[in-house]
Amino acid sequence: KEVDTLVEAKQKNKLTHISVLRRIAIFCAVLITTTVLLINFDLFDGLGAGILTSAGILSVLIGIAGQATFGNIIAGLQIVMTKPVRIGDTLFYKDEWCYCEDITYTYITLRVWDHRRMIVPLKEFISNSFENWSMKDSHILKPIYLHVDYTIDINIIRDKFVEILNEHRLYDHRFRPVVEAFSITEHCMCVRLLCSAANAIDAWNLHCEMREKMVKFLCML
Numbered sequence: 001k002e003v004d005t006l007v008e009a010k011q012k013n014k015l016t017h018i019s020v021l022r023r024i025a026i027f028c029a030v031l032i033t034t035t036v037l038l039i040n041f042d043l044f045d046g047l048g049a050g051i052l053t054s055a056g057i058l059s060v061l062i063g064i065a066g067q068a069t070f071g072n073i074i075a076g077l078q079i080v081m082t083k084p085v086r087i088g089d090t091l092f093y094k095d096e097w098c099y100c101e102d103i104t105y106t107y108i109t110l111r112v113w114d115h116r117r118m119i120v121p122l123k124e125f126i127s128n129s130f131e132n133w134s135m136k137d138s139h140i141l142k143p144i145y146l147h148v149d150y151t152i153d154i155n156i157i158r159d160k161f162v163e164i165l166n167e168h169r170l171y172d173h174r175f176r177p178v179v180e181a182f183s184i185t186e187h188c189m190c191v192r193l194l195c196s197a198a199n200a201i202d203a204w205n206l207h208c209e210m211r212e213k214m215v216k217f218l219c220m221l
Helices: 002-039 049-065 067-082 122-127 154-167 200-219
Strands: 090-093 096-103 107-112 117-121 140-148 178-184 189-197
Touching: 067 122, 096 117, 107 122, 117 122, 140 200, 154 178, 154 189, 154 200, 189 200
Parallel strands: none
Antiparallel strands: 090 096, 096 107, 107 117, 140 189, 178 189
């Protein structure tokens, strides 16, 4: 599993580098080609100072208008060098669980769990905090919260949770099952159950199924 994780991480790094650098290279090539063509264009030889002045003003306006684009390009280079996110990573961005589907030289495409796409400028994305759930490893822990009466024996819940979890197909056995009294209120006690899975999707499905089975078990007590 550790070897597979390392191979997957290397593939994500390569795909991200190729995606961003390829687009930046295309942008630079177009920019250089356009500049060379304008320099060698004979039409500008006979124009006066007024046209040159207008061209200077136009260049300033283009520079101001292009600040956002160049800022996004720089942000793309920052992503390539620091690797806070890679294509294929599982993210939690602005209260949305999503995947990094593509990174261009100006924006990032995030595929939300319900198959919506979020298009975020790279400069904006890199300036905000986000969670990367697969930066080092796709493995994830998922908590289940149960609110029970004070009189219940937690050991009964613990034994049943361990029994059901060990038989579940999605449990990866990487971390032992944990059942603990998380908090209390004046009416009930909150019990937290921790289960682990290989990735975010498996963890979510495991979390939902285990919660259903534990609630059914509590109703039978």
